[in-house]
């Protein structure tokens with residue numbers, strides 16, 4: 001064992017002495033067990049990470065139960081949303097390198113046998129992946145999970161009280177960024193913006209669209225470094241506990257088998273990750289991060305390879321900001337392994353790649369693809385909860401572990417009976433009740449389970465669903481289910497609401513026996529007033545999947561694909577000889593119509609020398625319909641740190657120019673940016689790239705179908721300008737000054753040389 005270096009032999013007595021003092025050794029037998037690092041990224045600064053302290057402790061307990069000795073350490077994490085629009089964003093991409101280096105440091109200094117990584121947001125996932133590839137000890141990724149979408153408006157046609165009404169319009173972080181632009185143009189009042197601010201990010205977790213964090217966590221499934229469900233099971237959903245348990249069990253297993261990240265993340269596995277990425281219209285940042293992770297895995301993954309994949313793989317799924325779907329909808333439609341299932345049937349995946357399940361990607365897909373005849377019961381029931389809207393009960397008097405002071409939800413279900421298999425099954429049952437989905441409730445019982453309801457006993461999924469159906473109909477949305485406790489045992493509590501808002505407990509459900517896969521063997525409804533009086537609510541209900549949607553519309557079959565090619569493209573041409581990236585999935589039909597049938601945009605450039613310059617200029621009306629907005633000196637070296645440009649892209653949308661201008665930069669974008677925004681132009685201005693030679697009024701031609709971007713200026717004129725070109729210097733000190741000296745351009749993943 002690698003850890004024997006620090007724990008075996010008489011000369012390691014001092015080391016053992018310190019380990020005992022650290023409190024991580026429970027018995028002498030621990031010195032024979034694998035030492036498992038839990039690389040956590042808990043911080044209060046990011047909603048995606050705020051709950052990770054509890055998660056880290058849970059995983060620690062589960063690793064111990066699985067036979068390992070767990071030791072936690074933490075990394076830093078930058079919240080891109082909070083760092084957005086000011087100089088803090090310069091630190092975002094560089095933080096990825098710090099994370100990779102600090103994880104490497106901890107692993108090598110303490111000779112761990114294996115690692116569980118608990119990242120969540122944008123750079124923390126690739127930072128940890130880079131370290132895992134570099135140090136190459138068995139590793140499983142299990143992130144903190146996505147945030148639920150916010151409710152922007154409830155359904156006005158519903159006759160239920162406001163707090164029980166289904167949601168009609170969703171919102172997310174990007175709605176708030178857009179709201180800022182809309183306020184400036186008078187399309188939103190300050191009161192409306194405040195309401196949006198308060199409701200768009202309702203829970204902990206990584207922001208609810210296919211932004212960078214979720215894109216990266218989904219990619220981990222296709223790469224084989226995370227278990228099925230990692231990218232889409234909501235942070236506040238009880239389903240995530242099962243994922244943490246399985247991650248803990250798997251890491252001990254992988255250590256036994258010595259199955260290491262570089263055995264998993266092969267060239268073919270990176271192809272699979274990119275194939276998924278272009279099929280689901282992931283964030284443009286995934287290109288940067290995947291290139292960087294591959295380099296650490298010792299694979300020379302060329303950006304041209306991404307181009308090749310994106311030319312032959314269709315776009316099957318679009319999520320916010322490219323559509324109104326959110327990650328929770330992808331989950332309910334079957335999750336990442338259902339998208340992968342479609343890609344497998346299309347023959348574009350390398351299914352023999354081995355993964356952290358110990359099985360191949362193809363085998364994982366067979367078990368977890370909801371559309372496969374071999375899909376397991378477990379996979380089917382995991383889809384039950386993790387839905388869309390939250391139950392907003394004005395009478396809730398939840399404790400501080402359930403809600404933040406401003407009302408947002410923290411993962412109380414994870415703290416209530418943590419990792420208890422019965423509690424998880426009951427949570428799913430409650431989710432089915434709140435969704436009025438009798439079939440989902442029935443499915444939890446499999447073919448043979450029994451549900452006792454008064455003097456009746458229903459047997460098997462179909463009979464149980466048929467029995468519950470009329471009860472749900474009768475309840476008309478006024479009965480809601482919540483996880484609770486009766487004498488230390490998990491139960492489901494059914495609340496009867498009145499239209500006035502008052503509520504009372506009418507029944508509870510208790511599980512008597514559970515099958516190993518998580519299906520219920522025997523459960524019973526109880527109405528005994530003595531039990532009902534004693535029951536203690538957990539303080540949080542599963543999400544109410546009030547948004548009805550067609551799973552086949554959310555995750556499409558190839559014959560109904562959004563586009564025949566992928567949702568991300570690499571553009572070359574004389575402006576970007578080493579490539580640039582655009583999320584074609586996020587380009588609106590109106591922009592395409594403005595381009596004409598050839599989907600070619602040609603216009604004069606309006607140059608901004610920095611992001612700040614661009615923000616001021618766009619708001620001052622310097623960009624007009626038909627223009628190409630250029631923002632330069634914002635590359636990895638020039639920025640330095642390659643800022644995300646969410647403010648200028650949101651202002652363009654907010655000012656009504658979203659369908660009429662293109663934006664080109666050597667910087668990068670938020671995963672929340674949609675529109676004709678082309679980033680990562682390489683080489684960047686700071687290394688003498690052609691983007692630095694442009695002058696106001698030059699014409700630029702962007703040919704999307706042929707993936708080319710050309711400056712329409714005489715080459716002799718460009719050569720003359722090159723002679724006169726001078727580097728723009730930004731005064732710097734500290735970490736960023738060191739970073740600038742070492743960083744490579746975006747086509748090489750913005751990694752550090754050396």
Ligand SMILES: CC(C)(O)[C@@H](O)C(=O)O
Nearest residue numbers: 080081211212670671672
């Ligand atoms: C803040 C965001 C939306 O998470 C952004 O950082 C991204 O890259 O997607």
Ligand SMILES: [Mg+2]
Nearest residue numbers: 080122212670
């Ligand atoms: Mg980001």
